[in-house]
Amino acid sequence: MSSRESLAALVEFQRTTEALAAVAQRLDWDRETVMPRGAAQQRSEEIAAMEEMLHARRTDPRVGEWLDDARAESEAEVRMVELIDRDFRRKSAVPARLATELARLTSLSQGIWAEARAADAPGDFLPTLDEVLTLKREEADAYVAAGFGKGDRYDALLDDYEPDTSAADIARLFDTLRPRLVSLRDAVMGAERQPERLAGHFAQEAQMRLARACATAFGYDWNFGRLDIAVHPFSSGTWQDSRITTRVMESDPFNCIYSTIHEVGHSSYELGIDPDYAFTPLGGGVSMGVHESQSRIYENQLGRSRAFTGWLHDRMGDMFGGLSVRDADAFYGAVNRVAPGFIRTESDEVQYNLHIMLRFELERDLLSGKLAVADLNEAWNARFLRDFGFAVDRPANGVLQDVHWSVGLFGYFPTYSLGNVYAGCLNAALRDAVPDVDEALAAGDATPAVEWLRENLQRHGSLYRPVDLTGRATGAPVSAEPLLDYLDAKFGEIYAL
Known part of the structure; x- marks a missing residue:
């Protein structure tokens, strides 16, 4: 496979990943707007399944191989490869088990938060938040171990939302x-x-x-x-x-x-x-x-x-x-x-x-x-x-x-x-x-x-x-x-x- 063919394969693979991510986002929208209140457990399993599949695609070894071989020429291609490489390295740093469990727990946690907020009852939510925070610390530590965040948990997570900045x-x-x-x-x-x-x-x-x-x-x-x-x-x-x-x-x-x-x-x-x-x-x-x-x-x-x-x-x-x-x-x-x-x-x-x-x-x-x-x-x-x-x-x-x-x-x-x-x-x-x-x-x-x-x-x-x-x-x-x-x-x- 030539370097240009590797780039084409990478872009095509990414296209499907992006489409699936859009489907996962639609599940989130539905949960927040029209989903029946009693469907929270089922939705958390659906979102976890989507995250498991997306994580597998984003960390697929072929992505690393294509990145090594791809030759980008235009400004857009260079930037695209840069972003795919960054995402590949970040996602590969996080175990699939952790990514899936985070997706499942945060889907449930959002509903628990909404109920606690309506009831003015922080005690109903804080134990779940403690579970979320435990997983987020584990995720941040995985990023730090992979060289993100320069040794700082907060910087490692901030990088997901605002790259190239720090606490x-x-x-x-x-x-x-x-x-x-x-x-x-x-x-x-x-x-x-x-x-x-x-x-x-x-x-x-x-x-x-x-x-x-x-x-x-x-x-x-x-x-x-x-x-x-x-x-x-x-x-x-x-x-x-x-x-x-x-x-x-x-x-x-x-x-x-x-x-x-x-x-x-x-x-x-x-x-x-x-x-x-x-x-x-x-x-x-x-x-x-x-x-x-x-x-x-x-x-x-x-x-x-x-x-x-x-x-x-x-x-x-x-x-x-x-x-x-x-x-x-x-x-x-x-x-x-x-x-x-x-x-x-x-x-x-x-x-x-x-x-x-x-x-x-x-x-x-x-x-x-x-x-x-x-x-x-x-x-x-x-x-x-x-x-x-x-x-x-x-x-x-x-x-x-x-x-x-x-x-x-x-x-x-x-x-x-x-x-x-x-x-x-x-x-x-x-x-x-x-x-x-x-x-x-x-x-x-x-x-x-x-x-x-x-x-x-x-x-x-x-x-x-x-x-x-x-x-x-x-x-x-x-x-x-x-x-x-x-x-x-x-x-x-x-x-x-």
């Missing part, structure tokens, strides 16, 4: 962000001008119609997607099938609206990738940080802008027969209101990254063994009080609010803050390149912004490394300054600082 990099980023965020929060909380709060009852059916209208405004293609309700909003899928979910609180329509716009950002990235990359390693988002940059810029810099909220104010007023706030300007303040809150996904832009810092500290301590799972609820509450100045009122608003640890996503949380930083850089470049973006947003049309993001970032998929991709799109090195400057300017104006 030390994240800690330095947080050291840059924290002082200005805390200073801005304190100034905002103490400001004489305080925005009105939107009040009222907003029926679920009407909220979902409005959510669909917002998704359409941001270019979501309903031929390739759908919107459903989930406990924890997420998006799922790629290429021709990328679905989104949201959640509804009838006292807070912003939860539904902005969860929807956020997930449209994720989905738009997947749907916007060059179709030539379908069923290849290039055909998905390059990292969770870059993925979050798309969801966060859609949700915040675009969706919470004065321009778009003006359009949203009029649509909501018509749909709900008037609003409690006096006008579009007051509505803009209500959308961006900074207030004490427990829930990360409902947090304002000023405080969001402070929520991530808390989780980053806790999960590093959990992985290292410095913090026992049995002490997690108490540790969460103590750190929340330290960071936010008020006490957690109940576990569903504290340690049980996020799904991530139940499904083994240790190392994932920092990518939200990286996404915010990337989004800050992209927003600055976008507004330089498309000066009339606000004019379109005011008409409920995000097309100019979406097209710029698709052309400069989304279409490339995983062709470039995360920092390189963002740098190519913006023409500047990645920095936290654009995000911090944006926040200072926006909230300084809203609160008359």
